[in-house]
Amino acid sequence: MNNKNFQDLVKGQYGRKIAYANFSEVTEENVIKIASVGLTTLNWNRTAIRYLYDYYKGDQPSLYRSKTVRDDINNPVVENHAFEFVSFKNGQTYGEPVQCVSLVNDEIINKGVDKLNNYNRNAGKLVADIESGEYTSAVGQGYKCIQRTYKKDIPYRIISLDPMNTIIVYSQLTKEPLLAVQQLKDSENQRYLHCFSETTEYIIKNSNLQVLEVEDGIQRKSRLHAFGGIPIVEYPNNAARLSDIEIVITLLDAINETQSNRVDDIAQLVQSYFKFVNCDIDKTSFEEMKQAGAIVVQSNAMNGAVADVGILSQELNQQGTQIAKDDMLKSAMTILAVPNREKQNTGGDTSGAVELRAGFDAARQRANLKDPFVVTSDKRLNRVALKVIAQTKGASECPITELDYDVHIIHSPTDNLLVKSEALEILLRSGIHPLVAVKVCGLWADAERVYTQSKEYLDIKQEYNIDKAIENAGVKDQEDKARAILEGRKVG
Helix, strand or coil: CCCCCHHHHHCCCCCCCCEEECCCCCCCCCHHHHHHHHHHHHHHHHHHHHHHHHHHHCCCHHHHCCCCCCCCCCCCCCCCHHHHHHHHHHHHHHCCCCEEEECCCCHHHHHHHHHHHHHHHHCCHHHHHHHHHHHHHHHCEEEEEEEECCCCCCCEEEEEECCCCEEEEEECCCCCEEEEEEEEECCCCCEEEEEECCCEEEEEECCEECCCEEECCEEECCEECCCCCCCEEEEECCCCCCCCCCCCHHHHHHHHHHHHHHHHHHHHHHCCEEEEECCCCCHHHHHHHHHHCCCCCCCECCCCECCEEEEECCCCCHHHHHHHHHHHHHHHHHHHCCCCCCCCCCCCCCHHHHHHHHCHHHHHHHHHHHHHHHHHHHHHHHHHHHHHHHHHHCCCCCCCCHHHEEEECCCCCCCCHHHHHHHHHHHHHCCCCHHHHHHHHCCCCCHHHHHHHHHHHHHHHHHHHHHHHHHHHHHHHHHHHHHHHHCCCCCC
16 A cells, blocks of 8 residues: 655665675575575565555545645546556557567578567466556566476566566676575465576475485485576666656656646635635524525624625646646656657747657657667577577577677667658669668668568669660760760760
8 A cells, every 4th residue: 555655665776686695606505505505685676566556546645645734625637647657658668569689691590580479479478568667667576487388389488577476586796696595385375485596496385495306315405407507587677777757757656736726616615615704503503504595694783794605615727737747747757758648749840859859759769778788688488488499499490699680679760760761762773782771771680581582673773774884884975975076076
């Protein structure tokens, strides 16, 4: 229940803490120490994560507001801009499927990359991306996990994990992931830690390693998982793990308070107090007058005072309040680089000028800052996926490495479509190599595959351009000769 401000909860400690351990590898001797570092950090972060995620869903302090004056009129209002901002940020990154694209012009590699994309799609990565992206934007960090299904057609699944019970411990020495820790409950509702290192799996309960298998009468408290890497991967929102909500949370609270007060003002005007001057009226008579819809009072003839009945009311300046609210909302959108969707075309503007003024260009630039975090995490996830595919289908199924492909995030595939198409045409006419032209124009995510598929047509177009150039050159020669004859010069 978010009945207090976020600042009162975190005391200025914004962003999620990162778990670091002073080890370079995980062994049975140090895994409990490393896991305890992760658990301590997770417990610290959990309160803020729960607050921010509930805030995103609409549980905001405005719902628990109290008043001292006219406490009988209290209309809490929540304008859930947190949901709006998180949805926009998530849509920027995952509105279009995140794809692996080939970096080399090789048919085998291209087919391998296509197969990896198909496996990820069938494993549920599209849904996991959206779910994890929601957590990443709302609370500052999200997690994805690969699990084996032991099915031949779909050998693994990709799911999103709850950041309230998941954390990655990084090495203080190398800054690389050291251990993934999940806090879970068993069938008897007892808590335990499920941990994965690069090669090994551990279970810790009551600060003790549990026996995972018995081999030749020997109890083993660890087990090789053969994932080829840690199967749980963190997706941070930024280096500080700052949530998109907490950056502007004070502005969002102020907007809610303003809107609540505006609704209260309307209610107070409708339910204003009656004011009786120089006249006495009892409660019974007043109730009868209200039922009748009229009030009768009599002036005091003894002292000559004139009786009067009125309403005590003082209206809020709605225009000034709206200006203040709009200013706060505009500030929040500017801080988060969320475009202004109000009408922007003032006449005579190009689409590029409108996008620049409305903030769409700034939104794309901000999204570009987040892309490297997504690309790095996705490559770690794909490393595990490729290992599972090789174990299930054979090494020849997807014979690719991290050097053969890149992860491409499509923010706005149709932006400036005409300009990009014209740029492609100009580059091809200018004699630029078709592969370079296809990459530079920005029309396609997988430029290598588009070039390979279109090579036959591009070759025909290139031959046509050469023939056209020769033809134009012949026309130019004839024009030069005609001009020379007219000017009386000798034609060679």
